[in-house]
Amino acid sequence: MFDYEITKKNQAYTEFREFTDNRRARLIAESGDTAKAEIPTASKEQYLRQKQNASEARKKASRIQKLQKEMTSLEEELSRTEKEMQGDAATNYKKLSELDTRKNEIEERLMEIYEELEELEQ
Secondary structure: OOOOOOOOOOOHHHHHHHHHHHHHHHHHHHHOOHHHOOOOOHHHHHHHHHHHHHHHHHHHHHHHHHHHHHHHHHHHHHHHHHHHHHOHHHHOHHHHHHHHHHHHHHHHHHHHHHHHHHHHOO
């Protein structure tokens, strides 16, 4: 239907609206029928901005919720790993080394999550 490609990530709706508005204006200009020209009103533009802002807020809230779930599961796994390190693995250096590596991976991912949550909550 349309020969169109999205170029701006996370702005597909806005970009597509601009494309369709420009296309409509071009077709109207080519046909010479100015009576069909749709002039966006301030209220329509405000409505579209509110709709886009609401969409972005929903995406942000969804991302925060996913990060919090992942953070909770990682913290539980970290706790289990630390308990295991203090248990039977304390005398088995190979197992202790594997657990320590996993613990470091978990802590690294938790730090990434904390940083992303901090950015999203600003």
